[in-house]
Amino acid sequence: MFLQKNSHCIHIIGGDFNGWHPLWGSPRANRRGNSIVDLITTNNLIICNSGSHPTFETITHGIHRESIIDLTLTLNSPPNQVLNWKITKDPSPSSSHNGIIFDLHINKNSLIKAKKLSTYKYNTKNIKWDQIKDVFKKEICEHLNLNINIEQLNSSELENYVSKLTLAIQNVCKKLFSQKCNFTQRAQWWSDKLEELKQKVLKNHHKLQKLKRGKKIPDGGIN
Template sequence: MAIATASEVNASILVISEPNKTAVKGRQDWVCDDNLDVALKVFDKNLTIKNQGIGAGFSYVTTKDATIYSCNTSGNKELVHFETMLEAIEELIKSHKGRTIITGDFNAKSAQWGMNYTDIRGHTIVDWMAANNLVIANEGITPTFQCNNYTSILDLTIVSENVNIQKWTVMDRESLSDHKYITFECVNNVQAKSIKTYNRGWRVDKLNKEKLKDELGKIDQKSESTSVKCFNELLTRICDRTMAK
């Protein structure tokens, strides 16, 4: 289905999070990570691949125009795995030094890309983008993920500031997945554009210790959920209330 759609829209490159492992395993025309959690395929025969590689949770190809990453990180994994992936990509960005396009399922929520709150992963990736001169290319608030009645924006397109993304769209068509297809065009000439600004992380040096004690005292350990998601949301609320940004 994904290949047929890519062919229909005349895509140059197809990136997939959580591909059909049987379909991509051992195939030389796909660039996959060791766990087959991500896959990347170049369709455009005119694109010269200068380099390609993989890391924990991502794969990439480098053309004469840009390095394109396909990423996936499970929301069930600890934050350290997420941070390790970002650090590895950061090192590659510094070494490649060209234009960067990063796509995939980051399982992170932030108001920067249309969610109504920001979780720990969201704060982490926003700080990481700011440190590496990257911006969000997502447009609008159309959900990229839908499972029954639950919707979210989990799939991100992140680019370096010298990349001109146009016609970024969440397609309204069946994908046989909880995730929707996303298409966009990368235009070679970089036009003047307004760069989105991001709130950085909390200022630890501005921590209000008395307020922190007060907030911690309000926690009902018997009633508070112990799930990772609820813990992250609780921690985010406490940080928002006790530290400046």
């Protein structure tokens, strides 16, 4: 689905596909290999692999085993080409997978330039901060008590205080500053679900940092 919706874009797909097929040098095809071929043909992709050197090598029970399961795929678009594809062991000496290197030739005219979007919400170019700081502080004091000793707060109280302080700053900025017309709050593909997951990751990160400082990492991590 992703490839179909983005067929107009330049993309390179690489990884361990764990499938066999003569199209990329395997001695025979297996079910997964046939599925990969279907993916390639239905999405107008080409296989960049060249030669018959194995991409994966290992020794199990004293027997040397090798296969070609790492593929590099790209859109079948002549202006943009993957050239000089080859296997090398230099980048991954400790891995069972051999390294893959290639040159990428891109036609600059085919690139889709992203619109310039500012990450700054408010226009602060001509603001004189030495004159506005007292007004800014006064406005924040109306939303939040700044006389609290944060060193005496526990983790939950501190997190709640930081949230209130952030909200207070945002409210004051809305009142004092003009907003940029080209400001985008988030990328077009960003969803409420992703924002929820992001906040969960941040919260777990803070928990991990706290536990690491106390050397109390629980078995199985944090849920």
